[in-house]
Amino acid sequence: MLTALILVPVLAAILLALIPSRRSELHLPLGIALSMVPLALALYVFWLFEPVAGFQMTEQAMWYEPWGIGWNLGIDGISMPLVVLTALLVPIALGASTSVTIRRKEFVVFALLLEAAMIGVFCALDLFLFFIFFEAVLVPMYFIIGIWGSERRVYAALKFFIFTALGSALLLVAIIALAVTHADQFGVPSFALGDLIGLDLPTGTERWLFAGFAVAFAIKVPLVPLHTWLPDAHTEAPTAGSILLAGVLLKLGTYGLLRFNLSLFPQTSVDAVWIMGILAVLGIVYGAAVAIVQPDLKRLVAYSSVSHLGFIVLGTFALTSGSLQGAVIQNVNHGLTTGALFLLVGMIYERRHTKQIAEFGGLQRVMPIYAGFFLFMAFASIGLPGLNGFIGEFLVLVGSFTTLPVLSVIAATGVILAAIYLLWAYQRVFTGEPSTEENRVLRDLSTREIALLAPLAALVLVIGLYPGILLEKIAPSTESLLDQIEASTGYTVPEPGRLADVIVSGGDE
C-alpha cells in the first residue's frame, strides 16, 4: 500500500516524461489526473488507519543485507496526516501552475518526483531509506525554484540547496555513527528505526548525535538563526513550489524532530527541552516581528511560516500529551493555511505581476470572493476559534504551559503578532477604495481557482470544528511516544500533562 503510494507518482512521472515536449497542452491536465491516484490511495490509507499505537501498514524488504538497510515502511499517527496532506497538496499545486509556460513537461515530472520523495520521507522506518528520500527531495525542488522561479531564482535555489545539504551532511554522519554503534553492540549494522531505538548510547555520544539530527531538521524547519534560506526560496519559487515548500518540505524538519530526535535520543531530548524551547520561541517572535514590516506579500507569508513552525517545535519539546498532539495537528494546519495563502498570493501575482503590498488597495470591492478566501485563511492562520489554527496553537500553548510556562506565555504573543501582520496586510491590500486603475479592473476568481481553494477551506473548517477526526488517530501514537520517553529516562510528565491525567481528573469532578 505505502509502496504503491510512493511508486505511483514515480510511474506517473515516467509516463509523462515519455510524452513528447511539443504536446505541452497534455502534460498539466494529465499530471493533475495522475496525481489524483496517490490522493485516492492516501484517503484510503486514512480510512483504513486504526487509532492505535505503533506502526501500521508496515512493509519490510531487505535492500542490502550486509549493511542492514531495508525497504521498511510504515505509518503511525504522527506521519499519516502528513502523507495525506502531501497527496492533497500536489494536485492543488499542479492546478495552480497554469501560468507555467516554459518546459511544462519537466515541471510536472519534477513535481511528481517530489511527491514520491516527500511521501517516502514520511513512510520510511529505516534511517538509510529516510535519508535517501530526505535528500531526494532537494533535487526536484532545486529545479522547480531554479527554472521556474522569479528574478533571483538561481541564487535562491542554490541557497536553499546548500543550506539543506549542509544539514543533511551532518545527519548522514549521525546516521552512520548510529549504524556503526549498532554493529559494535549487536555484531551487525542496522538502520532500522526499531533496532536503533534500543541502542545503549553514552551520554556524550547521544548529545552529539542529537545535535547532528537536530541541526539538519532545524535548518529544514527552519529555526532561527538557520532560517535565512527560507524567505529567499519562498519569494523566488513559483506558486506550486511555495505551496509544496511551505506545505510539506518544512514539515520534514518538524516531523524529523518528532520522529527521530525524541525516540532515538530521549534522554538528550529531555535535557534539551529548554534550548529547543527557547529557539522555538525565538522563531515565533522573530518571525512574526519581521513579517510585520515586510513590504512583499509573499515574504510576509514566508516569515509567518517561521513563526508558525516555531509553535510546532515548542510543542514537540514541551513533552506533554497536549503539546505533542498540537504539534502534529499544527503540521497539518500550517500546510493547509499557508499553502492556501501562497496559492492566493500566486493568484494575485498572476494578475498584477507584483507582490508588493503598496501596489494594492481596495481589492475587496473588485474581488470579493478572493478577499473572502484571503480573510478566511488569514483568520485560520491567526488561530480564530472554530478554524483549524486555533486547535493546533491552543493545544501547543496549553500543553506547553505545564512544562514550560514562561516560554508558552511568550509564545502566546506570537498569536497576537500574527493578527497584527495578517490583518494589517489585509487592511492595506483589500480595504478602502481601489487605489489604481490596474486594481480597479482586476478579475475575481475563476471557477478553477475556487475549485483549488475550496477543499483547503473545507478542511480548515472541518478540523476547526471537529478536530477529533484527526486527534483520535494522532493521540495513541503521541501517547506511546511519551510512554517510551518516560520508560527510557527518569523523566515523568508533570500533571496534568498526560491525557490520562485530564481524563481521570475530569471524571473525579
Next chain:
Amino acid sequence: MIPTPEISWLAILPELLLALGAAAVLLVDVQWKPEAITLGGLSSLALLLAGGATVVQWAHAQDALGLGNSADLIEFSGMVTVDGFAVFGRFALLAVTAIGILAGWRYLDGLGRRSAEALALVLLSTTGFSIMVASNNLIMLFLGLEVGSLALYVLAGLTAERGRADEAAIKYFLLGSFASAIFVYGAALLYAGTGELEILAIRGFFAGNILASPTVVLIGLALVLVGLAFKVSAAPFHSWAPDVYQGAPAGLVGYMAAMAKIAGFAAIARVFLRGVPELDWSWLPVAAGISALSMVVGPVLALVQDDVRRMLAYSGVAHAGFIMTGVVGGGTPGVLFYVAVYAVQLVGAFAVVAVVSGPSNSASPLADYKGLSNRSPGMAAAFTVLLLGMAGLPLTSGFIAKFRVFSDAWAAGFGWLVVLAVVTSVVAFVFYLRIIVTMYMDQGEGAVSVNLPARWVLAISAAVTILWGVFPAMLLDLARDAFPL
C-alpha cells in the same frame, strides 16, 4: 639441468592478450592500412578476450576463497597474485578502457593514420595498470606503473592541436617521471630496511620483527605514498592535474584520469593496507592528512574555475581525498567500489566535454554549456545524472560509494575526517550545481550533435550511475571479496 619454474600463464593472461592486441593493432595497420573502425574492432576484441580471461580468474579466485585457502590462488612466481582485489580492479580497468575508447572515438577516428598508435597506446597503458592492480611485488608494481604511465604521457600529447597539448604532455611526463622516481626510491628503501620486495613478505617481516630504528623504512614508506598520491592527484601532489586535464585531448582525458585513479588507489590499498598494517601508526595520520587536504583543496579551487575541464580536475582532487578516507578506514572493497563508480562517471563526463568543446580543443569554458538542456536534452540529462553522481546525491552510485568509505572511516575512529568530508561534499555541490544551472537555467544558441559512440557512453554511464545507486548490491557483492590476500 636447471629446473624451470612452473609458469602459471593464467595469472597474466589478460595482460598478455592486451599486449598482443596492441601489437596486432600496430602490425595490421602497417600491413593493410585499414580504416580506424577495423582497428577499433581489433582493440575491442582484445579487451573482450582479456575480459573473458579475467572471468576465468574470477572463478578461480572465488573457488580459492570459498575453500578458505588462499594458497590456491593463481600466482605468478610471487610477482602477481590474482585475488578478488586484482580481479575487481581488472574488471574496472577493462570496462573503463572499453567505454573510454567509445568516448574518445571521434578523436581517435580523427587522428587519421595515427589512430593505430593511439589505440595501441591505450591498450598498452591498460596492460600496465592491469599488472599493477595484481602485483604483489614492489618491482612488479613499479613496472606496471611505468608501462601504464608512459603510454599515458604519449597519449596526452598525441593531438592535432599543439601548444596546450605539448605543454600538458611535457608537464605530465616530467612530473610523472619524478613521482615514479620517488616511488622507486621509496621501494628501494623499503627493500633496504626489510630485505623483501614481495608485499606479503614485507608484512611477514613486520609481523615477526620489530625494528630498533625504523627510520629507513619510514622514509621509504613516505616516498612510496608520495609517488602514488601524485598518480591519483591527491593534494598537495595535484598541481599537474588541471593543466593536463585541460591540455590533453578531451576524448581521452576521462580515460587517462580514470585509469590512473583505479590503478593508483589499488596500489595504495595493497601496499599500505596489505603490506604494512603493522606500521599504521606511522602512515595512517599522513594518509588522513592527505585525505583532508585533498577534500579541502579540491572543492575550494574548483569553485573558482570557469573551465569545466579544470573543474573536473579539481573535483578529481576532491574525490582522491574522499577515496583516501576509505583507505584510512581500512576497507579495500569500499575503496575499489568508489574508484570504479567514479571512473565510470569521469569517462562519461569527459565524453560530454569532448562533444561540447570538440574532441581536441583544449578549452571548455562554462559558457559553452549554456542552455544545453534545450540544445541537447538527452546529453544534458545524462550529464546532470553524472554530476549528481559525482556530488554523491542519494539514488546515485556516488552516494553509495561515499556512504561506504565514510562508514569505514567512522568505524575506524576517524570521525573528524568524516565530518570534514561531508562538509566539503556540500562545498563541492556548489560547482556541480553551477554546471547544471548553466545547462538548465541559461539560454544558449546552436544545436549540438552527439555522435553515436558518445551517446552510448552517456547512456551507459548515466544508467549505471543510477542503477548502482538504486541496486548497489550488484556491484557491492562483486566488490565484497575485493580485498588483497
